[in-house]
Each structure stands twice: as structure tokens, then as C-alpha cells.
Amino acid sequence: MTVAISIGIFLSIILFVEGAYYCYHQYMNPHNKNLKRRLRGGSGKPGDLQKTQEAPGILRNRKMSDIPWIQNLLGSMTSLGGLERLLQQANSQMPVGVFFLLSGVLGGAGLLVATFQDYGMFAALGLSLMGMSLPLLQMKRKRKRRFKEFERQLPEALDLMARALRAGHAFSVGMKMIGDEFPDPIGPEFSRTVEEISFGIDVPQAMNNLNGRVISTDLKFFVTALVVQRETGGNLAEIIEAISRLIRQRFELLGRVKALSAEGRMSGIILFCMPIVMSILLWFLNEAYMRILIEDEIGRMMALGSGLLMLVGAYVMKNMCDIKV
The missing domain is CATH 1.20.81 (Receptor-associated Protein)
Incomplete structure (x- = not known):
């Protein structure tokens, strides 16, 4: 029953997106607006050129998807400029459409795993959000490097x-x-x-x-x-x-500065890894003791809360040791 509900929600979202895209394309027609703006940018009129300084940037934008309707949909979203800039800064050849597809697949995989294993609503939501955020975190890591x-x-x-x-x-x-x-x-x-x-x-x-x-x-x-x-x-x-x-x-x-703050960074790594290592050791030493954190609803909530607090602590300690020069 839970799987059927999940499939029904997924199909409903797909139909809603398709309907919203059809209405937006039918009445707003963003393709013609973009075409007119590009023509004004290349007309040579001073007023038009001053208003369309973004025209060269638009012409240099990469293709977001090989599927026409997805390309038109993503191209009409002006808020995706930051995401495309992130992909370019990370030197990634992945189109924006593939990025969204990968995020959706990983998020759906986390949701399905939590549903089949009956982890509960909070765990399913956490795994889904974690899977969806993995491509974004990887691109930010590549950009930083x-x-x-x-x-x-x-x-x-x-x-x-x-x-x-x-x-x-x-x-x-x-x-x-x-x-x-x-x-x-x-x-x-x-x-x-x-x-x-x-x-x-x-x-x-x-x-x-x-x-x-x-x-x-x-x-x-x-x-x-x-x-x-x-x-x-x-x-x-x-x-x-x-x-x-x-x-x-x-x-x-x-x-x-890095040499002086090395002790703090090492302390943060040890404090973050110690609960994970201890959980693995306890799993092999006394599996029944650790299964409570997975099979019991309160245990799952405790494990999820502990993981979130660990992430918050790691973020705080990283910022404390990350001294700007």
C-alpha cells in the first residue's frame, strides 16, 4: 500500500509539471520573448544595447538538456543561472537537466530504500534530501578544489x-x-x-x-x-x-595559520569519526543491542537526531578552524 501511494504521488507530480509547462508555454511563450531580446541586443541601437548587457552571456550559455520541452522549461527559469554558473565554475560538462535528473534519481532511491525498509517518515525524508543534495555538494567540492x-x-x-x-x-x-x-x-x-x-x-x-x-x-x-x-x-x-x-x-x-590550527582540525575529525567507529564495533560485538536504533521508532529518531547534531558540530568546528587570511 505504501509503495502504491508513493507511485501515485510520483505520477501526480509528473502530470502537474507537464500541465504547468503546457499552460506556461501556451500563454507566456517565453521562447519568443527570449528571441526578441536577443534580436534587440544585436540590433546596434544604443538604448537596446544598454538594456541588454546580458545578451553575450545568454548567447554563451550551454544547452541545458537534449530533450526539447525540458530545454524550454529550464531555459525559461531565470533563477537557474546560479546553478549553471556553479557547473561551469566546477568545470563540469553535465547539463542542468542531467543534474536535476541525477538529483531526482538519488532522492527517489533514498525514498524507496526508506519505504521498503519501513524506516519511518522522518528517516525517509532525511534519506531523500540527502540523496538529492549529493550532486550539489559534489559540484561545490569540485569548484572549491x-x-x-x-x-x-x-x-x-x-x-x-x-x-x-x-x-x-x-x-x-x-x-x-x-x-x-x-x-x-x-x-x-x-x-x-x-x-x-x-x-x-x-x-x-x-x-x-x-x-x-x-x-x-x-x-x-x-x-x-x-x-x-x-x-x-x-x-x-x-x-x-x-x-x-x-x-x-x-x-x-x-x-x-594552518599549522597552528591543525590541532583543532584533528580534534574535530576524531570527535566526528568516533561515534561512527564505535557504532560499527558495537554492531559486530552485540548486533541485537544496535538493532534497536534501526527497528524501533524511537531508536530511529534518536539515531537521526544524533546524526544531525554530529553534522552541526562538524560544521561549527570547521568554521572555528577555518581562519581567513
Whole structure:
């Protein structure tokens, strides 16, 4: 009976989404609105160009799904720009539609497991939300790792640009050298900036676009210094060398801070892993004692509450040890 109810709810949601999409497409017609906005953006009229600064970004957006009606539905949702930006920043080739499909499959799998095992409503909801959040957490993890690698490569890239400027090359040539010589992530990002400059976007705007794609404090220093130098003048090679030296000093200070806070991080890891290890040991030593936490309703609620409190504690200790430099 529970499985039949779950299937009925799933089919009802599918029919509701289909009906909502049909009504929205029939009366609002977002495809024609997007087409008119793109045509206005390319008409060359100053007023239209000023109102549609997002037109180049729209034209560069990736396809969200290979299924036409899903593509039209996702394309009409302006709130999905942040999710697509997250996928691009994580250097993921996964379309937004596949991301939603994967999240739905994992969430449904958690719901089905909890339903068949009769874990209860709260456990089913928790497993479903956990499964749905796994792709998002993985993409945020990939983005964070990619940004850290970008910051690690940035001082060497700035040194290469400073040497190119001292040798008499133009700024765009130095940017192109970075794009050709360095691997992902800094190489492709600088290559994209060079392409924007070659297509007619001015240098400050192209660098601000780079700053919007990559979340990095060091990159903000570089972009701000470059914009100020182009307005006021000065020796750009010396400015870039000073920024590179400042970034290296910041890395050195960050290493010292990590060494001083290593004890707190290790304590947090031990406190988080100890209940899990003890639960596994007790399961093998006295299985009947641990089965109460799974078979009994109160036991399941206690286990779920303990897990949530562990996650909250891990989050608090991580923020305490994560010192910004």
C-alpha cells in the first residue's frame, strides 16, 4: 500500500509539471520573448544595447538538456543561472537537466530504500534530501578544489606576464602566453578572457568577467590593480610583480595559520569519526543491542537526531578552524 501511494504521488507530480509547462508555454511563450531580446541586443541601437548587457552571456550559455520541452522549461527559469554558473565554475560538462535528473534519481532511491525498509517518515525524508543534495555538494567540492588550484597557479602566471611585459610584449600577448602555457584551470580561463578581448570587449570588462567566473581574493587584487593602472598610468610590470610577491606572502602566512590550527582540525575529525567507529564495533560485538536504533521508532529518531547534531558540530568546528587570511 505504501509503495502504491508513493507511485501515485510520483505520477501526480509528473502530470502537474507537464500541465504547468503546457499552460506556461501556451500563454507566456517565453521562447519568443527570449528571441526578441536577443534580436534587440544585436540590433546596434544604443538604448537596446544598454538594456541588454546580458545578451553575450545568454548567447554563451550551454544547452541545458537534449530533450526539447525540458530545454524550454529550464531555459525559461531565470533563477537557474546560479546553478549553471556553479557547473561551469566546477568545470563540469553535465547539463542542468542531467543534474536535476541525477538529483531526482538519488532522492527517489533514498525514498524507496526508506519505504521498503519501513524506516519511518522522518528517516525517509532525511534519506531523500540527502540523496538529492549529493550532486550539489559534489559540484561545490569540485569548484572549491578548482579555485584553490587557480590560486596556486596565479603567482607563477603573474610572473610570466611581468616578464612578457618587460620584454616588450603587449598585455594581451602576456594573457595569451598564460593561456597557452598553463593547464586548467588558469589556462582555459585566461584563454577565454583573451577571446573576449579579441571579439571587441574592452580589457577592464573582460577582466571583470574573469573575476566573476573565478571566486578568488588574489584575482580581485590583480583585476583591481589592472583597472586602476589603465585609468591612472604606471609601470604595469612592477605592479604585477608586487601583486605576485604579495600573494606568495599571503600563502606563507596561510601555511603558518594552518599549522597552528591543525590541532583543532584533528580534534574535530576524531570527535566526528568516533561515534561512527564505535557504532560499527558495537554492531559486530552485540548486533541485537544496535538493532534497536534501526527497528524501533524511537531508536530511529534518536539515531537521526544524533546524526544531525554530529553534522552541526562538524560544521561549527570547521568554521572555528577555518581562519581567513
